[in-house]
Amino acid sequence: MAKIQAIRGMNDLLPGQSSKWQYLENIVSDLLSKHGYQEIRMPIVEQTELFKRSIGEVTDIVEKEMYTFEDRNGDSLTLRPEGTACCVRAAEQHGLLFNQTQRLWYQGPMFRHERPQKGRYRQFHQIGVECFGFEGPDIDAELIALTDQLWKKLGIRDSVELQINSLGLPEERSAFKSALVVYLSDFKDQLDEDSVRRLDTNPLRILDSKSELTQKILEQAPVLTDFFGEDSKKHFAELTAFLDGLGIRYVVNPKLVRGLDYYSNMVFEWVTDALGAQGTVCAGGRYDGLVKQLGGKGSPGVGFAMGVERLVLLLEELKVFPEELDVVADVYIVAAGDGTQIKAFELAGHLRSKGALRVLQNMGQGSFKSQMKKADKSGARYAVILGSNEIDTDTALVKPLKSDEEQKSVAQSDLIKYIVV
RNA sequence: GUGGGCGUAGCUCAGUCGGUAGAGCUCAGGAUUGUGAUUCCUGCGGUCGAGGGUUCGAUCCCCUUCGCCCACCCCA
Numbered sequence: 001m002a003k004i005q006a007i008r009g010m011n012d013l014l015p016g017q018s019s020k021w022q023y024l025e026n027i028v029s030d031l032l033s034k035h036g037y038q039e040i041r042m043p044i045v046e047q048t049e050l051f052k053r054s055i056g057e058v059t060d061i062v063e064k065e066m067y068t069f070e071d072r073n074g075d076s077l078t079l080r081p082e083g084t085a086c087c088v089r090a091a092e093q094h095g096l097l098f099n100q101t102q103r104l105w106y107q108g109p110m111f112r113h114e115r116p117q118k119g120r121y122r123q124f125h126q127i128g129v130e131c132f133g134f135e136g137p138d139i140d141a142e143l144i145a146l147t148d149q150l151w152k153k154l155g156i157r158d159s160v161e162l163q164i165n166s167l168g169l170p171e172e173r174s175a176f177k178s179a180l181v182v183y184l185s186d187f188k189d190q191l192d193e194d195s196v197r198r199l200d201t202n203p204l205r206i207l208d209s210k211s212e213l214t215q216k217i218l219e220q221a222p223v224l225t226d227f228f229g230e231d232s233k234k235h236f237a238e239l240t241a242f243l244d245g246l247g248i249r250y251v252v253n254p255k256l257v258r259g260l261d262y263y264s265n266m267v268f269e270w271v272t273d274a275l276g277a278q279g280t281v282c283a284g285g286r287y288d289g290l291v292k293q294l295g296g297k298g299s300p301g302v303g304f305a306m307g308v309e310r311l312v313l314l315l316e317e318l319k320v321f322p323e324e325l326d327v328v329a330d331v332y333i334v335a336a337g338d339g340t341q342i343k344a345f346e347l348a349g350h351l352r353s354k355g356a357l358r359v360l361q362n363m364g365q366g367s368f369k370s371q372m373k374k375a376d377k378s379g380a381r382y383a384v385i386l387g388s389n390e391i392d393t394d395t396a397l398v399k400p401l402k403s404d405e406e407q408k409s410v411a412q413s414d415l416i417k418y419i420v421v
Numbered sequence: 422g423u424g425g426g427c428g429u430a431g432c433u434c435a436g437u438c439g440g441u442a443g444a445g446c447u448c449a450g451g452a453u454u455g456u457g458a459u460u461c462c463u464g465c466g467g468u469c470g471a472g473g474g475u476u477c478g479a480u481c482c483c484c485u486u487c488g489c490c491c492a493c494c495c496c497a
Contacts (some may be wrong), residue, residue: 005488060495064422082497110497115422117491126497194494205495258496269497280497307497336455368455376457387455401457 009114009122019325020312025107027153028127028306035146037103037129042086044109048076054085054290056261058201065112079111082260083128084287084303085294091132092296101133107308119278119310129284130303132291137235140266140286140302141242147270147282147304148248154311155320156272160281162249164268165256166236167204168228170289173264176227177203187217204257224254235265258283262290268304274317281314282306327379329360331419332401334371337388341365344386347396347412351384355416376401382419 006012013021029039048068055062067079080086083106091097091104107127116122129146131139144162151157167173181203188196192211199206209215225233243250250268258267267285275281284304292298315321331351335344348361360378362371375383385397385407396415399407410418 008488065495112496114495115493116489117493120496124497128497210493260496277492278496283497305497310497334456367450369451369457370449372455372457374457383457385456389455397456399456407456 007122009116011121011123016326017312020315020321021308023321023325024154024308024311024315025127028150029105029107031146031150031153032105032129035103035142037105040087040090040104040106041108042080042083042090042106044080044111045077046080046086046089048078050085050089050294051078051081054088054260054262054294055082059261061112061260065114067111067113081112082110083108083126083305084130084260084262084290084301087128087130087303088291088294088296088301091130092291092294097132097291097296097299099133101131103129103131105129117278118276119307119313121309125308126305127308128303128305130301132299132301134302135288135300137239137242137266140239141246143284143302143304144243144248144268145246147306148246151270154315156314156318159274159314159318160270160272161251162268162270163251163253163256164239164243164266165253166225166228166232166265167257167263167267167285168224168232169264172227172229172232173204173224176222176224179222179227180204180206183221184217190214190217207255207257232265239266258285262287262293264288266302272314275310275313278310280307281310324379328358329378329380330357331359331382331384332375332378332380333359333361334368334375334383334385335362336365336368336371336386337391340386340388340391343391347384347386347415351416351419355420357416357419384415384419 032039048066051066052062057063061081066081069077071077087104087106091102096102096104105128107125109123109125111123113122114120129143131143144164148157148162151160168176181199184191184195184199184203184206188199190213191199191206192209192214195206195209195211195214206214207218209218228236240250240252253269256267256269258269263285265286265288268283269280270282271279272281273279282304284302286300286302288300289298290301333344333348335341344361348359351357351359360380362374365371366374372383381400381402383397383399383401385399387397390396390409394412395409396412397407398410398415398418408418
């Protein structure tokens, strides 16, 4: 009988890994709360229509990557491929966007049916941040500055690069799109295969093409910024002024095009070359039209999402995780001899509640030697040893496991004082 | 969806020019009485991914299939 395995591209997170995730998540949530952002939690499943209307009908995500299925009543449901649309839906549904501002964040699994590879999975996890009701570029700057801070706290700032671009307003962009298609259609027989396909599906992505010939043809192509109105130009100029003023280095990448339809004006990406093909570790942008598009009264929005798997991969690659992450206990209690276990339970409880220590208590008895081995392997700094001698005298032996200090007999009542220093 | 690489003990891998397999780590026990991480000894542990074919005989050769990994595409 074949063993049942996890679904391809959907990974279990084992103990050695979960501690790393928690480390990252704690730093992120702490930073966000210091900026006054509030957590929001949405369902994992939404009506399929939500994603069709937000991400765009002809994007790869909607066309071939969604986990879509029929509910028992015939409704078409989809496992969320991204969080922004869900967040907008939830905020709008509960009136959070009516004449007010919001700074929100969320965290959780997303699903896309792609071929798995390094840094790309079918169930992956994002930490997303979305702001509503702010029109100006100052909030864009706040978001970018926040991520900049995060990289510094994690110790990876030197390994990521900020790229920014402006896509203009939807109408400006679609005017450019038409002009681009007209221009490129004359070279149709010279373009690479993917670009020809994109001519129909997603012309902006052609700017991204890896084909040299295509890039050469693009040199004479219309330029997006020429289609911008005053407001778009101003917004982007003010944003770069903020970044300059804050001393945040960036590269303006005119080829930077995000894959989702709803972006307008500013888009940005944090990229690294340390992860192979999947170098984008955090990305986002402004989506002023999305709320209205999904049926709301309308509210400007900006946000970004980080890929948790990719970040953890990067932190591992750069070896910036603290070493002691896998140490699960401060103290290991060794109890040898008849009648010592009850005392061990009591002492363990005492050390946990009054000493705020992480305490592992030996289970299953075993020889003194094997208990000491387990104490060592736990990574605990101290072994607290209880034998019949100690029980008789209300003491315990405290043996340091991480240093050469002598072990010491300590009164049970003085244990915390002795260990917590 | 398209390429390429790989599947041998729980983990990391070696190996057999075809005669049903080995090391290190892990785990358990021991090197005298209640002391770990070093060292030494012993032990536990494998339908050699699955199915079929060739052969006296296949883990090794051939075919199929499944799984994993990397890349394209796309994206966090």
